[in-house]
Amino acid sequence: MRIRRIDIENFRGIKSASWRLPADRRFFALIGPGDATKTTVLTAIERALHDRAGLSVLDTDFFGATVDEALRIRVAVGDLPDDLLAIDAFGGFLSGIDQNGEWTHDPADESERCIIVELLVEADLDPIWQSYRPPLKGMDDEDPYPIRARHRTKMTAYRIDDRVDAHLRWSRTSSLGKLTVSRDDTRATLTHAGRKAREAAAEAVTDSLKELAQEVQTQVQAIGTTRFGDLRPGLDTSLSNTQGNLALFDGAVPLTNFGLGTRRLTGAATQQLANQGTATLLVDEVEHGLEPHRLVHLLRHLRTSDAFSQVFVTTHSPTALMHLEPEDLVMVRSSGGLTDLKPLDEPAELRPLLKACPEAFLARRVVINEGKTEYGVVLEHLEEWDADTESDAVPSAALGVVAVEGNGGTGSANRAAQFLNLGYDVVLFVDSDDENANNLADQVAADGASVIRWEGCHSIETAVCAELTEAGLTAFIEAAIEVADDPESALTVYANALVANGAPDSSAGAETLDVSTWAATGLDLHQARDIVGKTAKGKKNVRGWFKRVDKGRRLGRFILDSTDLEGGEVESKIGALRGAIYAPAEAAKKTVVSEQTTASLEEPAGTEGQAGDQAAGPPDEDSATQEP
Numbered sequence: 001m002r003i004r005r006i007d008i009e010n011f012r013g014i015k016s017a018s019w020r021l022p023a024d025r026r027f028f029a030l031i032g033p034g035d036a037t038k039t040t041v042l043t044a045i046e047r048a049l050h051d052r053a054g055l056s057v058l059d060t061d062f063f064g065a066t067v068d069e070a071l072r073i074r075v076a077v078g079d080l081p082d083d084l085l086a087i088d089a090f091g092g093f094l095s096g097i098d099q100n101g102e103w104t105h106d107p108a109d110e111s112e113r114c115i116i117v118e119l120l121v122e123a124d125l126d127p128i129w130q131s132y133r134p135p136l137k138g139m140d141d142e143d144p145y146p147i148r149a150r151h152r153t154k155m156t157a158y159r160i161d162d163r164v165d166a167h168l169r170w171s172r173t174s175s176l177g178k179l180t181v182s183r184d185d186t187r188a189t190l191t192h193a194g195r196k197a198r199e200a201a202a203e204a205v206t207d208s209l210k211e212l213a214q215e216v217q218t219q220v221q222a223i224g225t226t227r228f229g230d231l232r233p234g235l236d237t238s239l240s241n242t243q244g245n246l247a248l249f250d251g252a253v254p255l256t257n258f259g260l261g262t263r264r265l266t267g268a269a270t271q272q273l274a275n276q277g278t279a280t281l282l283v284d285e286v287e288h289g290l291e292p293h294r295l296v297h298l299l300r301h302l303r304t305s306d307a308f309s310q311v312f313v314t315t316h317s318p319t320a321l322m323h324l325e326p327e328d329l330v331m332v333r334s335s336g337g338l339t340d341l342k343p344l345d346e347p348a349e350l351r352p353l354l355k356a357c358p359e360a361f362l363a364r365r366v367v368i369n370e371g372k373t374e375y376g377v378v379l380e381h382l383e384e385w386d387a388d389t390e391s392d393a394v395p396s397a398a399l400g401v402v403a404v405e406g407n408g409g410t411g412s413a414n415r416a417a418q419f420l421n422l423g424y425d426v427v428l429f430v431d432s433d434d435e436n437a438n439n440l441a442d443q444v445a446a447d448g449a450s451v452i453r454w455e456g457c458h459s460i461e462t463a464v465c466a467e468l469t470e471a472g473l474t475a476f477i478e479a480a481i482e483v484a485d486d487p488e489s490a491l492t493v494y495a496n497a498l499v500a501n502g503a504p505d506s507s508a509g510a511e512t513l514d515v516s517t518w519a520a521t522g523l524d525l526h527q528a529r530d531i532v533g534k535t536a537k538g539k540k541n542v543r544g545w546f547k548r549v550d551k552g553r554r555l556g557r558f559i560l561d562s563t564d565l566e567g568g569e570v571e572s573k574i575g576a577l578r579g580a581i582y583a584p585a586e587a588a589k590k591t592v593v594s595e596q597t598t599a600s601l602e603e604p605a606g607t608e609g610q611a612g613d614q615a616a617g618p619p620d621e622d623s624a625t626q627e628p
Contacts, residue, residue, distance in 0.1 A: 001155045001309050002026070003280060004114060005076040005101045008044045008339070010063040013037045015337025019330075020101020022343075023078070023112065027303045029286075029324055030314045030341070032332035033364040033400035037339045038314040041332065042159065042282045045312065048075040048119045048129075049280070051156040053149045055127045062121075063337055071121040074132055076103055077155050078114040079309070084154055090115050093131045093145045105136045117147055117155075157280040157312075160264050176212075176248070176270050209233045213248060219269040231255075261289030265298065281308040287317035296323045303328065321358035326350040329361070333423065342423065353418055357404040364400030365425035367581055368416045373460055373544070374429050375405040376552020377559065378577070384560055385578055393582055401581055405549070406430070409437025416444045427580045428452065431459045450580035452573055461544065464559060464570055465533030470525060472564035473515040473532045480536060480545035481513075483554045494535070497542070501535045502527070 008017040014037050021028070030038040047055065059065050076097050084090050096104040096111030107113040118132040129152065130144035210232055217231035228250045248255045248266070255266055268281065281302070287295050299320060302311045315321070321329070326344045333340045344350055360366045369375040382403065386395040406412025409430050416428040417440070426449040430441055438453070445451040454463040468476060477494065484490035495505070495512040504510035504521040511517045515528050523531075538544030546555045565571050 001077050001081070001280070002079040003045065003075055003157075003310055004078045004097050004112070005074075005103060006041070006045060006048075007072075007074040008041070009072040010069050011044055011071050011073060012040045012061060012063065013334060013337070014040055014044070014339045015063045017041070017339035017341065019341040023099060025327075026308075026310045027328055028310070028312050028330050029320070029328050030312065030330050030332050031316075031321070031361055033362065034316075035334065036332040037334045038332045039284050041339070041341070042284055042312055042314060044073045045075060045157050045280070046159050046282055047127075048073040048117050049077075049152055049155055049157040050119075050129075051149055051153040057121050057125045057127055059125075067123040067125075071119075073119040074116055076101075076114045076116045078112045080113065080115060081154055084115065084151065085113070090131065090145070090151070093133065095133050103134050105133050115147075115155075117152070118144065155280075157282050159282040159284070160268050176216075209246075216248065216266070216270055220266050259289060261291070261294060264289055265294070268298075279308055280310045280312065283311070283313040286313040286315050287320055292319045295319060299323055316362055318358040318362070321361055322355060324354075326354055329354075331361075331422065344422065349418065350422075353415065356407075357415075360402050360404045360419065360424075363402035363424065365402070365427065365581070366416075366419045367401060367403040367427040367429065368412050368419070369403060369406045370412050370430045370460070371406055371408060371547070372549050373546045373552040373555060375403060376546070376549040376554075377460065377556035378403045378429060379549070380553040380556025381560065381574065381578070382581070385582070396581060399582065409434040410440055413437055413440035413444055416441075416449050417447070420444060420447055420449050426450065427577070429577055433457045433459050433462075450583075452577045452580065454573060455569055459533075459537045460555070461536040461546065462530075462533035463573075464555070464562075464565070465529045465536065467568040467570055468529060468532075468562070468564045470516045470519070470528065472562055473528055474513070475562070476532060476536070476558065477513055477515070479554055479558045480551075483551045484545075494545070497535050498531060502531045503535075 002021075002023065004021050004023060006017070006019045006021070008014045013035070017037070019041070030041060032038055057071070059067055062069075062071050076095070078097060080090075085094070093115070094107055094113045095116050096107035097114045098104075098108075098111045103114070103116060104111060116132040116134075118130050120128045120130065129147040129149075131147055132144060133142060135141045213232045217228050220228065220231070230251050232249055232251075233246055250258075255263060258266075264283075268283070283302075286299065290298065295317065296319070299313075300323070302308075302313070303324075329344045331342045331344060333342070354361060360368075367378060369378055382396050382401075385393070386397070404415075406415060412430055413428060416426050420426045426444070428441060428444055428449050429452045430437060432438060432453040432455070441451050441453060454460070458466065465473060465476060477498075481487050481490045481494060484494070491513065495503075498512050499505050502523075503512050504518055504523065505512050508521045509517075510521050515532065518528050519525075536545045538547065546552050559565060559570060559574065
């Protein structure tokens with residue numbers, strides 16, 4: 001079977017949602033920030049295809065905990081088994097669904113036959129499963145046809161979550177129990193084993209159950225869990241359910257004693273064996289309890305194996321996203337109870353972006369930075385701002401904010417455009433010394449991103465130095481030496497670099513690393529600022545002083561602590577950056593904090609027009625360097 005469409009009304013955090021699934025896809029990874037209702041979507045599928053007669057429903061299962069409007073979940077299921085297509089089952093109650101997920105009252109030549117399962121719960125909290133058929137124009141709705149548990153069993157969705165232990169023991173409803181039902185002498189086997197287990201579990205378990213445990217062991221190891229020594233049935237005295245005391249053991253140890261990741265994988269394996277490719281698997285937080293290598297193996301298995309008809313997972317793991325493809329992903333967003341599920345269907349364009357910054361796909365708001373320097377500066381400021389207990393500000397993490405490293409001016413602006421097109425809130429923090437990058441940033445700002453740039457033609461290094469006193473410039477140099485790879489060698493290397501850019505040396509009666517001694521040689525403060533800023537920025541073949549994330553953080557701390565920067569442009573732009581990052585969602589769009597236009601580009605005095613972190617050249621970290 002294949003789920004083709006899911007409509008949800010008034011269920012938990014979802015007031016309304018409609019998701020149309022392509023017929024040729026079988027793996028879906030739901031991504032999005034917390035409270036985006038990803039788990040609720042999985043729960044809705046599970047409840048609509050619940051394969052038992054009873055279901056506990058509470059007032060709190062209704063949207064806003066208000067029972068005035070019915071809770072309704074509709075799931076269109078196609079690719080149906082023949083016994084459900086029979087006239088005495090659903091043959092007379094089939095609907096149609098086309099490639100776009102539009103359903104019709106009757107199947108048509110261009111549509112697929114489907115059953116639309118509707119779970120309806122009203123104020124009496126009594127769940128009703130019935131068929132739904134879109135009404136024909138001019139005709140009254142027809143009476144729904146009840147969908148019994150025995151029918152839903154043939155299109156069940158199984159969920160792997162923290163309660164997976166139920167599937168590691170034999171009971172009427174567990175996957176092990178269903179596996180046993182398919183064997184001969186089922187009831188006698190369970191009854192005999194259950195009674196004898198109280199006396200001598202090891203001797204009482206039948207050969208058929210031992211063989212079944214070995215099959216589970218083989219399947220478990222195939223999907224990437226730990227290698228068991230001897231998986232077999234046994235008596236788990238920690239279980240209170242009298243119908244479920246017979247459980248899987250590895251030697252003398254019950255599987256319920258193993259870690260959560262192992263138990264979840266084992267539960268998935270038993271369900272895979274029990275359903276042989278006919279059921280839907282639901283896995284909430286697929287990474288939960290798994291080391292990265294086991295997570296990667298499991299995802300590869302779930303994406304490529306035909307063990308399940310469909311697989312739906314949710315994830316908050318960048319590791320998971322790095323090993324998935326854009327076409328696997330469904331972005332989930334929720335606003336005011338309206339949930340939107342959007343497939344990421346441009347794999348060629350998005351694949352490099354997904355591999356470069358997977359964590360950004362899990363955010364609400366993405367802060368894209370020019371390069372490593374700006375990324376480090378922003379990280380240092382976020383840590384400071386999040387710790388601000390004097391205001392009522394919510395921490396950036398609670399707002400779903402993720403900062404990522406960019407790829408130079410044009411590369412970062414292009415990256416911002418991509419995330420903006422996907423529907424993310426975007427903040428772009430870039431330099432203003434690259435005409436091409438400025439053109440792209442202007443377009444990104446026009447499209448709705450918040451763009452923070454320096455006035456004039458500046459990199460972050462030159463913008464900071466342009467406001468420092470002589471003492472401040474000396475402290476700036478000292479901060480750079482402090483985080484150099486070899487601070488002792490940096491004393492000489494940085495002094496030589498400054499001299500190469502016009503700073504005086506001892507022959508002129510100055511101490512090169514002490515800017516307060518430069519004035520006596522005829523250099524004014526404006527020239528000193530230009531020399532230090534230009535040297536700190538570096539060139540393509542000479543790495544700048546702060547071109548690494550940890551060094552960028554040191555520059556961020558310098559900006560936070562420097563009294564020279566109070567009341568100037570740097571403080572103003574950093575304040576605007578803070579405002580854009582922490583803005584309410586509805587106010588985040590079109591926060592353009594720059595008067596920069598490409599027509600006004602001018603090189604600061606003494607510069608050579610070198611654009612910082614440009615995408616046209618190799619990244620700074622891959623360039624030749626003279627830094628110790």
